[in-house]
Amino acid sequence: MPHDYDPRAIEAAAQAYWEEAQSFKAVEDPSREKFYCLSMFPYPSGKLHMGHVRNYTIGDVIARYQRMRGKNVLQPMGWDAFGLPAENAAIQHGIPPSQWTRSNIAYMKGQLNRLGFGYDWDRELATCDPDYYRWEQWLFGRLMEKGLAYRAKSMVNWDPVDQTVLANEQVIDGKGWRSGAPVEKREIEQWFVRITAYAQELLDALDGLEGWPEQVRAMQRNWIGRSEGVHMDFGIQGSDDKLGIYTTRPDTVMGVTYVAVAAEHPLAQRAAATDPALVAFIEECRLGGFSEAEIETMEKKGYPLGLNALHPITGAPVPIFAANFVLMGYGTGAVMAVPAHDQRDWEFAEKYGIPKRQVIFSADGSPCGIEAGAYVEKGILGHSDPFDGLDFAQAFNAIADWLEARGKGGRQVNFRLRDWGVSRQRYWGCPLPVIHGADGQVRAATELPVRLPEDVIVDGSGSPLKKMPAFSVLPNGETRETDTFDTFFESSWYFARYCSPDCDTAMLDERARYWLPVDQYVGGIEHAVLHLLYARFFHKLMRDEGLVACDEPFTNLLTQGMVVAETWYREDGQGRKHWFNPAEVEVERDERGRLLRGRLTADGQPVTFGGIEKMSKSKNNGVDPQTLIDRFGADTVRLYTMFTSPPEKSLEWNDEGVEGASRFLKRVWALALDDNRESGDAGGGLDPLAARYEIHAALRKALFDYERHQFNTVVSGCMTMVNVLHKLGRDEAVEGVMREGLGIVLRLLAPIAPHVTHHLWRELGFGADILRAPWPVVDAEALRRDSLEYVVQVNGKVRGKIQVPADADRQAVESAALDNDNVRRFIGEAQVRKVILVPNKLVNLVVQ
RNA sequence: GCCCGGGUGGCGAAAUCGGUAGACGCAAAGGACUUAAAAUCCUUCGACGCAAGUCAUGCGGGUUCGAGUCCCGCCCCGGGCACCA
Numbered sequence: 001m002p003h004d005y006d007p008r009a010i011e012a013a014a015q016a017y018w019e020e021a022q023s024f025k026a027v028e029d030p031s032r033e034k035f036y037c038l039s040m041f042p043y044p045s046g047k048l049h050m051g052h053v054r055n056y057t058i059g060d061v062i063a064r065y066q067r068m069r070g071k072n073v074l075q076p077m078g079w080d081a082f083g084l085p086a087e088n089a090a091i092q093h094g095i096p097p098s099q100w101t102r103s104n105i106a107y108m109k110g111q112l113n114r115l116g117f118g119y120d121w122d123r124e125l126a127t128c129d130p131d132y133y134r135w136e137q138w139l140f141g142r143l144m145e146k147g148l149a150y151r152a153k154s155m156v157n158w159d160p161v162d163q164t165v166l167a168n169e170q171v172i173d174g175k176g177w178r179s180g181a182p183v184e185k186r187e188i189e190q191w192f193v194r195i196t197a198y199a200q201e202l203l204d205a206l207d208g209l210e211g212w213p214e215q216v217r218a219m220q221r222n223w224i225g226r227s228e229g230v231h232m233d234f235g236i237q238g239s240d241d242k243l244g245i246y247t248t249r250p251d252t253v254m255g256v257t258y259v260a261v262a263a264e265h266p267l268a269q270r271a272a273a274t275d276p277a278l279v280a281f282i283e284e285c286r287l288g289g290f291s292e293a294e295i296e297t298m299e300k301k302g303y304p305l306g307l308n309a310l311h312p313i314t315g316a317p318v319p320i321f322a323a324n325f326v327l328m329g330y331g332t333g334a335v336m337a338v339p340a341h342d343q344r345d346w347e348f349a350e351k352y353g354i355p356k357r358q359v360i361f362s363a364d365g366s367p368c369g370i371e372a373g374a375y376v377e378k379g380i381l382g383h384s385d386p387f388d389g390l391d392f393a394q395a396f397n398a399i400a401d402w403l404e405a406r407g408k409g410g411r412q413v414n415f416r417l418r419d420w421g422v423s424r425q426r427y428w429g430c431p432l433p434v435i436h437g438a439d440g441q442v443r444a445a446t447e448l449p450v451r452l453p454e455d456v457i458v459d460g461s462g463s464p465l466k467k468m469p470a471f472s473v474l475p476n477g478e479t480r481e482t483d484t485f486d487t488f489f490e491s492s493w494y495f496a497r498y499c500s501p502d503c504d505t506a507m508l509d510e511r512a513r514y515w516l517p518v519d520q521y522v523g524g525i526e527h528a529v530l531h532l533l534y535a536r537f538f539h540k541l542m543r544d545e546g547l548v549a550c551d552e553p554f555t556n557l558l559t560q561g562m563v564v565a566e567t568w569y570r571e572d573g574q575g576r577k578h579w580f581n582p583a584e585v586e587v588e589r590d591e592r593g594r595l596l597r598g599r600l601t602a603d604g605q606p607v608t609f610g611g612i613e614k615m616s617k618s619k620n621n622g623v624d625p626q627t628l629i630d631r632f633g634a635d636t637v638r639l640y641t642m643f644t645s646p647p648e649k650s651l652e653w654n655d656e657g658v659e660g661a662s663r664f665l666k667r668v669w670a671l672a673l674d675d676n677r678e679s680g681d682a683g684g685g686l687d688p689l690a691a692r693y694e695i696h697a698a699l700r701k702a703l704f705d706y707e708r709h710q711f712n713t714v715v716s717g718c719m720t721m722v723n724v725l726h727k728l729g730r731d732e733a734v735e736g737v738m739r740e741g742l743g744i745v746l747r748l749l750a751p752i753a754p755h756v757t758h759h760l761w762r763e764l765g766f767g768a769d770i771l772r773a774p775w776p777v778v779d780a781e782a783l784r785r786d787s788l789e790y791v792v793q794v795n796g797k798v799r800g801k802i803q804v805p806a807d808a809d810r811q812a813v814e815s816a817a818l819d820n821d822n823v824r825r826f827i828g829e830a831q832v833r834k835v836i837l838v839p840n841k842l843v844n845l846v847v848q
Numbered sequence: 849g850c851c852c853g854g855g856u857g858g859c860g861a862a863a864u865c866g867g868u869a870g871a872c873g874c875a876a877a878g879g880a881c882u883u884a885a886a887a888u889c890c891u892u893c894g895a896c897g898c899a900a901g902u903c904a905u906g907c908g909g910g911u912u913c914g915a916g917u918c919c920c921g922c923c924c925c926g927g928g929c930a931c932c933a
Contacts, residue, residue, distance in 0.1 A: 040933095042933090043932090043933050045933090080933070083932080083933065084931085084932065084933085085932080085933085156931075157931075165931080166931080167931040167932065168930090168931055168932075169931075169932045169933095170931085170932090171931095215852055215853060216852085218851080218852065219851065219852050219853095219928075221851095222850090222851050222852080223851080223928090223929085223930090225851095291929065291930080292849090292850075292929050292930075293849075293850085293928090293929055295849085296849035296850060296929090297849050297850095298849095344849090417930090418930070420930080421930080421931080424931065425931090426931085486931070487931095487932095487933070488930095488933085491933085524927095524933095525852090525853080525927065525928085526927060526928065526933085527928095527933085528852075528927080528928070529851095529852095529928060529929080529930085530928085530929090530930065530933095531933085561853095561854095561927095562926085562927075564926085611925085611926095612925085612926085613926080614926085614927085643860090643861095643872085643873075644860055644861080644873090644874095645860070645861075646861085646862095648853095649854080649861090650854085650926075650927090651860085652859085652860070654859075654860065654874070654875095656859090656874055656875065657859090657860065657873075657874055659874080660873055660874055660875095661873090663873095664873085666887095666888095667888095670888090701864090704864065705864090708864085712860090712861070712862085712872085712873095713861090713862065713871085713872080715872080715873090716861090716862075716871065716872035716873075717871095717872085718872095719872055719873070720871080720872065723872090789868095791867080791868045793867085793868085793913085793914075795913070795914085796867090796912095796913060796914040797914090798868050801868080833913090834913065835913095836867085836913055836914080838867055841867065841868085842867050842868070842914095844867080844913055844914065845913090846913045846914090
């Protein structure tokens with residue numbers, strides 16, 4: 001034995017080699033095919049978690065694979081450095097967010113290097129760096145000029161005690177996370193970016209994103225939510241005002257029996273002047289959240305305004321209700337209601353004794369009653385003179401025409417997508433480059449960057465930047481905007497800045513045209529809509545500034561599944577849950593291995609199982625990758641995360657599996673370096689030709705699996721090869737096959753476990769650098785067979801297996817099948833009616 | 849509530865186009881080596897059955913010579929829902 005596998009030493013040596021050789025420095029070279037591989041950059045929260053390790057291992061495997069295939073690879077890394085947790089840390093520990101963030105970055109960078117990821121660190125960026133954010137400030141100024149950025153009122157969570165705006169995450173059961181005070185909705189003036197101007201293009205381009213999972217494209221399609229409908233104006237009884245609404249079901253308009261408006265709607269506000277009970281209702285609506293999930297699941301409540309709307313077609317009066325499920329900010333703040341044909345309206349009408357008027361009936365006489373619930377199918381109109389007898393499409397057109405002819409409405413395409421609210425009332429973010437003039441006008445700041453003051457300790461109350469006159473008040477008396485950008489703003493264009501990280505004269509330069517679009521983007525499925533939609537939008541904004549040449553930023557997308565683990569908790573007297581790390585819990589299982597109960601190791605008392613969830617701080621179910629790296633080495637951790645699940649599925653953590661991965665690398669090590677292999681019990685049994693067949697068959701599968709990014713079965717294939725080589729033993733006669741097999745295994749494993757393969761490649765004298773080795777190819781000769789095995793089925797059930805010559809014709813295969821003893825037994829006296837033959841695989845005899 | 853996924857042995861999983869269900873691992877059991885343990889190596893390992901075989905891919909139907917894979921209807925679990933990132 002030369003020496004044992006010592007990951008620490010060989011990993012440090014391999015990393016020193018890559019550093020010295022500048023192996024991962026990316027240089028523009030138009031003569032070579034480029035490959036830009038990008039993993040979503042991390043928020044520097046403190047230390048890497050398993051989700052990061054998984055994400056960056058997948059990205060690194062793809063980057064190294066493409067490099068070994070000969071591509072000119074760019075794989076950069078950086079930091080999504082602005083965000084709420086830095087402010088929380090500042091509140092808790094009294095550290096400035098900038099200091100906390102920068103020390104986290106330094107630590108996490110060390111961890112990434114320890115894992116051996118092949119990044120070009122010369123392109124590193126942090127979004128909190130003014131040299132980075134000045135360019136998004138510049139772009140925002142351009143958007144203001146183009147009318148793509150505007151101010152409007154919108155709703156926020158307001159903590160009345162801390163006098164501050166809260167993120168949704170900081171609202172717990174309707175109360176402020178620090179103050180415990182009931183949170184109110186408050187409308188404030190905010191900045192928006194007109195993503196809706198690009199809604200149609202963002203939707204249409206999804207069809208061309210063939211390298212994206214269909215699942216993500218479907219989610220974005222639904223999120224954008226294009227609908228074709230009709231807008232129309234209801235009158236207001238006793239007034240000249242109009243109430244505009246939009247509907248995708250104009251065919252039901254003759255069934256409208258009431259109209260609902262938001263509590264903040266001017267009509268409701270006006271009616272409240274004379275109705276104290278309505279004031280109380282509006283007040284009640286101010287509490288509670290405004291997220292879609294909350295609105296759709298809360299109890300639907302309403303209050304009549306004592307005011308009627310006039311039906312646009314019949315002129316008939318219908319009551320107007322204020323309702324808690326209608327939001328002022330979305331659409332017109334008013335909806336028409338058809339209880340007979342909409343389930344939510346049906347329930348509301350039941351509750352408040354509003355009539356239901358059925359105007360749609362089934363075309364084929366199938367049941368369409370509305371006694372037990374709304375009839376929501378499209379059908380034939382009735383009680384809808386002059387539109388009786390029309391179907392949905394006919395009615396849609398007839399009613400739209402009717403409204404258009406009279407100036408009361410018409411066809412309208414609507415999007416569910418809303419404009420992007422980009423301003424946040426927080427400190428640790430990029431300042432909006434806006435100046436409020438003395439005349440009340442706003443303009444874009446021209447001296448960039450607008451620097452965020454650093455070394456500030458926030459305390460969680462009020463608005464930090466508003467409290468800093470040195471920042472907010474200019475010498476001439478004008479004031480700066482004190483809102484900062486949504487952190488999605490920074491993460492929407494970082495992929496492009498990596499191409500031109502040091503450009504100080506523009507947002508991007510010509511290098512971006514070489515590298516973009518990103519060939520492979522890798523990140524969590526939880527970003528399927530927001531981040532990935534904003535980044536596509538931002539890319540189009542940059543394209544329209546002439547900064548990039550392509551239409552879409554990411555050609556191929558891999559959405560990795562989450563890393564999940566068991567959760568355990570105990571409730572205290574107030575019903576609050578305290579979470580315990582799975583490592584602190586002893587689990588009892590039944591004889592089948594199923595989970596029975598858990599006890600805390602510390603006190604032996606029971607803890608409750610809380611399900612299997614995404615590893616998170618809040619559920620305290622994380623596994624620290626650093627412990628594993630220290631114990632097993634980076635290659636083992638990388639191999640384990642690749643082997644345990646395919647990249648897109650969620651990965652359930654299991655400590656014992658890591659041991660298995662480590663064991664496999666030791667096996668590879670011993671196979672490659674241990675000259676005394678034949679002294680073991682194994683070996684000497686396998687014919688070299690058979691071994692070559694197995695190795696090349698496994699290689700063919702592994703090459704296929706690499707292309708489709710199914711790395712878990714790439715590893716399986718390598719394990720199979722190692723098992724085969726192990727059985728081969730070692731003597732002169734098999735040395736050629738052994739060496740060929742080892743060479744294949746090392747190269748297939750190189751992207752996944754780069755350090756140990758780098759070491760063994762050199763040690764075995766294959767070459768100086770496995771990264772530069774030619775990618776293995778299948779030898780067709782090794783796969784040639786003289787005879788083939790066919791499965792024989794009788795009526796679809798396997799009844800036997802036969803060996804036939806590889807060149808046997810259909811007739812010969814059939815007669816061999818019929819000749820099999822067991823097959824004959826199952827056919828018995830019956831007649832063979834049909835024979836199905838799948839070449840090289842299977843014969844099915846259909847008998848009666 | 850809405851949109852999108854997922855459900856296969858004790859566990860993670862595999863099955864490229866509808867063609868042998870469970871590759872490759874983990875755990876477990878038995879054995880070899882060892883004074884012993886660890887490590888390593890060998891063997892077994894879906895359920896029932898002595899066996900032949902039967903059953904089995906969340907549940908219920910359907911299409912097909914043949915269904916984990918396609919269709920219809922359910923159940924359960926997870927992700928997202930616009931201020932967590």
